[in-house]
Amino acid sequence: EAYNNLMKLNGLTQVSLAKNIGKSQSYVANKLRLLKLSPKVQSYLASGQISARHGRALVGLSEQDQGRVLDEILANNLNVKETEDIAKDVDGYFAKKASKAKNKGKTEQKKRVVNRMPKDLKVQINTIKRAVKLAKESGIKVNVEENHDPNDYVITIELKRK
Template sequence: MPNNFFNFFKADESQNDEGRLVILNVEDIIPNRYQPRKVFQEDKIKELAQSIDKNGLLQPIVVREYEPHKYEIVAGERRFRAVQWLQRKTIQAIVRGFDNTASAIQALNENLQRENLSSIEEAKAYKDLLDLTNGTQESLAHQLGKSQSAVANKLRLLKLDEKIQTAIADGKLSERHGREMLRLEHDDQMEVLQKITEENLNVTQTKKLIDKYLKPPKEIVKKKTAKSKPKKQAKPRANILTKMDSLTLATQTLKKSLNAIEKSGIAVTQELKQIDQDNVEMVIRLKKEISESEIKEDNGDNN
């Protein structure tokens, strides 16, 4: 990892770059407030303590004096915890003149270089570095030798619920689980977390589960099938008009015929009634008018 990003901090001019080696009381020392590592494995601390007890502290811790006779760890918190586990009262330390920002950056740098932070711890370290330096993701990625997307993906994990972040930091969930869960709203995240824990879901199973949460509800759509019988359609108005026209034409034709009959001397009467939309009733009465000559002829025939 490039170091120039972390070397801009100011050291106290009264101290040289290497600081001064001293013996400090353990009770006068506090952990670094920007320590990204939140979980320390007890078995690893115990193992380191046994090594220190056998071989001595091979490398002093680095501290800064944040107030008179009070010190903050800049580098070496695991060694400090191992000495505490041994219940020793004092520890070798190098005191350097770091200010708040420089101390935080140094602590973050040391832990990032170890490459054994959880993804959540790493994400929080990135965020602290960005806040302290007022830098950009792009510049941070360049200085860390990582891609901008890798830094962005880590930082996105901090949008997860605290319980999920804790599960990832504790190794109960993987970073890939966390990335999948970022697609969900907060309440759904907690439901999925419970199912992952109870059913021990892997990443692929988790993805499928989340896909179901995100799938919109099915809409009930009524589709016409080819086998369905077509509905009886209403009679077109045009057909009705055609029938009416035909009836009118028929009536007029009959009237002309009746007029011709009437001219021949036969009395004609007619009645036209509309029965319904499709039917018309016409009643025709014919009465023959008998002339005097015809009567005489009839009488002559009878004699």
């Protein structure tokens, strides 16, 4: 803002301002480009929470997209390269992120259903089945019923003398 004000007050070009302050024209131009950022982004830039390079990565985005990417930078402590990558395709990035979040929930739900029976319970069931097999081999009449309920596993065993 100070560079912009100096240029207006003194009728300076970027080149002449740069020469007067001992900086390159590109340095001045890069600082002035930051004025195109939304007020929200400018406030985080001024407070030092994001760098000027983060800000320059956001310059070409709409105010709404600048806010979305800024929130992502702050939430995930993104570096400049990561910020530039998101800025190249903001909509694609957030669509992919939403899809991952949606699929993650489905995956976790599927895993819970598949893994309902703890490993040690499987060991116990196999032990019972082996015992039933041994009983049958020894001549005992055995009737076994199994109920595979998602919440319970029920085995009913009837032993009868011959």
